Amino acid sequence: MLRDRKEERIGFQESAPYHPDYDLQTDFVMVYGIDETMQERIREWKNKGYVVHLMTGVAWGTYNSYLDGEVDGETHWDEAQTDRHGEMIVHGKEPIIPYMVPTVSFGKYIAERIRVAVDSGVEAIHLEEPEFWVNGGYSESFKREWQLYYKESWRAPHSSPDAQFRASKLKAYLYTRVLDRLCTEMKDYALKRYNRVLRFYVPTHSLINYTQWRIVSPQSRLIELPSVDGYIAQIWTGTSRTPNVYEGVRKERTFETAYLEYGVMQELVRGTDRRMWFLHDPIEDNPNYTWADYKQNYLKTVAASLLHPGVSHYEVAPWPRRIFKGNYPSDDGAGKEQIPPDYATTLLHVMHTLGNMDQDNVEIEGESPQVGVLIADSAMFQRMKSEPEAPDAGKYDGTDPEGFQEDGDTELLDFSPFYGLALPLLKHGIPVRPVQLDNVRRYPHYLAPYRVLLLSYEFMKPEHSDIHYALAQWVQDGGALIYIGDDSDPYHNIRAWWNDDQRSESTNTMYHSPREHLFEQLGLKVEQEGIHHVGKGLVHWLSVHPTACSSSKSGADQLRQSVKETLEKLQDSNFRWEAKHYFKIKRGPYIIASVLEESVSEEPLVIPGPVVDLFDPALHVRQEVRLAPGEQALLYDITAGRPQQDKVSLVSASSRIEDLTITNTGFQCVAKGPSNMQATARFYCPFEPISVSSIDQHKTVTTGWEWDTESKTVLLKYKHGSKNKVEIQVRWGRENAKA
Known part of the structure; x- marks a missing residue:
């Protein structure tokens, strides 16, 4: 510490x-x-x-001197982000602070x-x-940038x-x-x-x-x-x-x-x-x-x-x-x-x-398959309704959820295609991880830690075709790719590499979606649904829009069943679907756990002690912790963290502990933190103390403490001093020191 x-x-x-x-x-x-x-x-x-x-x-920021022309003699208000109605998109109104x-x-x-x-x-x-x-994307400065970047006239983003x-x-x-x-x-x-x-x-x-x-x-x-x-x-x-x-x-x-x-x-x-x-x-x-x-x-x-x-x-x-x-x-x-x-x-x-x-030392409870849901930067690029006459949803920053809901814009905040792939697995205790698709082409063997990947191009697009070569090689080497999508996304028809300068090797026609190009690299026919062996791996195509996996229990069950079936067919696979209603990990002496709601069980998760509850300001030593659905814990394992030879050692403190000094008759340290705030600390201690005191600006006061015999730890109760620090002195008896 x-x-x-x-x-x-x-x-x-x-x-x-x-x-x-x-x-x-x-x-x-x-x-x-x-x-x-x-x-x-x-x-x-x-x-x-x-x-x-x-x-x-x-x-x-407060860039008004720049916006008003005081910096270079030119006004720059046309560099404010502007919506289709000509209104600036602002961070603050007094003074006006536009996004730039x-x-x-x-x-x-x-x-x-x-x-x-x-x-x-x-x-x-x-x-x-x-x-x-x-x-945004309607200001004059953005129109100029468009012309320079694309070498064509600006087009209204909502068009x-x-x-x-x-x-x-x-x-x-x-x-x-x-x-x-x-x-x-x-x-x-x-x-x-x-x-x-x-x-x-x-x-x-x-x-x-x-x-x-x-x-x-x-x-x-x-x-x-x-x-x-x-x-x-x-x-x-x-x-x-x-x-x-x-x-x-x-x-x-x-x-x-x-x-x-x-x-x-x-x-x-x-x-x-x-x-x-x-x-x-x-x-x-x-x-x-x-x-x-x-x-x-x-x-x-x-x-x-x-x-x-x-x-x-x-x-x-x-x-x-x-x-x-x-x-x-x-x-x-x-x-x-x-x-x-x-x-x-x-x-x-x-x-x-x-x-x-x-x-x-990191220990993750449960032997779960390494499952990832692929997501790309391009997911941010298709978040406006495609109909030219669709209403402008405006700006949401989390500060007024009720107002946004009253305006009827709640559905525009949906990211259900992604959550439809992730939550059905997460809710059953599978430690699914969002995987950055863009990194596939940046780093060799980036996908190596994963055995199963879920992919959909209904809410994002691959910006480069070589991503598919890496994905195909990963499958050939033994990975299982589950593709969820029905090619219904209107963004499949944007000007992009799959329909602009790339043509199918088998038909010499443009691809209608990036999925078609991916399947070609995998050696699959365009309309080949179900599970298929590709090299040492598998491809499973579930031809539904991923939103369907979030919109009903049957949709979530269908996704989970697809993952289970894929795992069962993997060659040389020792992985099993082990549904559980919690996550638990150990990082050194620290135990972190969370019990899920809307999961497979309503039973509490029981964690045996002795442990110190670090979410408890009194740092109680508990022989057992029971977590109900919706509860989390951060615990310190007293046995795993105990120092050798029962030396004085810190378990936890609501302070920065410095200058720990141990003598034959006790120990002392300096505790630092916000001034005059109530604080606690628990230490391993070889002997039961006989006194605890704190010194703040040369003034010594008796400090509260509690001894826990079984764990051989002492809880100290003190206040940070007026100068943000206090010296704490713990004494045990001389007879104990000799012993």
Whole structure:
């Protein structure tokens, strides 16, 4: 639990100046925003021992000096993202803060702003949320970019599927271009002027969420840029509570959605040297939920993220000031209140535990087949209704779900073709992972970890034909590909490689869908449904639209049955379908579990102890934990984590623990955290203490403690001092020390 801050395992972002009340004592802090206070804020956080990064928006911000022409003498309001009605798409209205079209001119302006941050000595810069809304693409600047990129006149994105797909592809390109130029130029500047290797990261929502919310972003394209060092996976309750449809029922499924979101982001960087931080948020941008609601959904996202052991770095909170100083609806409906003390203590326990998740020993309960659902960046490109007269759904960002529903736009948020493939498996305990289709052509053997892949081109398209050569080889080598689709998607008819310059080898005609080209590489006839052996592997074609797998129980059962039949026919397969109603993983001494609702059983999951419940602010040692459907747990296995020779060792603390010193008569340490906040810590201890005290600014007070004989651990109860730290002294008797 004792970390070097330079490892940057946990951090947070904050736009406010340093304040002891939300000094979380993580490894790094991302100072947010470039303004006249930036340099002072950087200095303050650095003086408190933090590794300091900078975060700033790259799609929106207070760019009024640029928009009004104060920067270069030209106004740039035509670079605001605009919908078909001529209305700007805005992030804020007072002052007006539009989302921007990332033109070359805009990139130069952002570069000069960032240069100031480089001069301030930050070690890394995060360019947040490169977002272009699906209902945008009508401004004059975008029309010019269209003409330059496609060498043809602009077409209204809503006029046809082809126009929408081309508009969205251009949007992704424009943000890729601006990020490459920004990062490359600033890295060169930092190295030349300061001999400093500057790092750049892109905080971004998941591909699943951007597709569902109808936003276009570069996503996997950034992997190809040497100037980008990694990502922050901006996944939190606000994204994961977006309703989806399973077995015909539309509702929030926070855990399941978060599981898939974190999964696709882990997959994004798998096999690369790029860093990924997983984000959690104890509250969210919508300020209208109760503290109980925030907590329940937060714990779901934490558990979902920890079930993906390929990532062990975390942004533990955006905006800790709004968490620890904000007021939100009380659980009794009597008004608004600050964070309940027990929830605050739990948050700090979770945050510091996250810093210790890089564990060598990982055990996943259950022998399940390695199943993936393929998803591509192009899923973002076909999220506008294809009818020219269809209403414009507008912009959804998770902050007003009730208002969006009242407007009758709920169905436009559906991403049922994808969830129809993923949720029927996930709900039966199969650890299905979204697999980044675009990476198939980037990395050799990218698909090697998977034995079964589900694919549909009814909600996305392969942007390059060579993807199919890699898929065909994977099947030949023993993989099982299940294709779900009926070729009914109108986007099959866009101008693309399968119907533009590619012709079937057997018929010398253009392919009507990319599926036809894929099946040709697999040696299958165009209309060959059912299960077929291909080399050492299998192809199973289920000729239905994947939405049908989400719209009813029979549809979900049909998908599950197709996967079962495919597994049974795999050559040399030791995999079996083992349906269960929970997920459980062990990362070192940590046990993470989640029990599913709408699954195969209503029975509780029983986890034997002794374990410490890390979601419990009192850190009780439990001999057994029982989880009902819909519940999650983060536990510490007392037996597995016990140090050799019963030395003093930390189990968990809602503080940063430093300077642990052990003597013959006890031990002492320094606990750091938000000022005057109630905190707890549990330590392995070879002897029962006889006294515990804390020292804050030379003032010594008696500290509460509880001894657990069976586990030989002691629980300490204390407050962080007024200066964000307190020295804790634990004494045991001299006779014990001699013994």
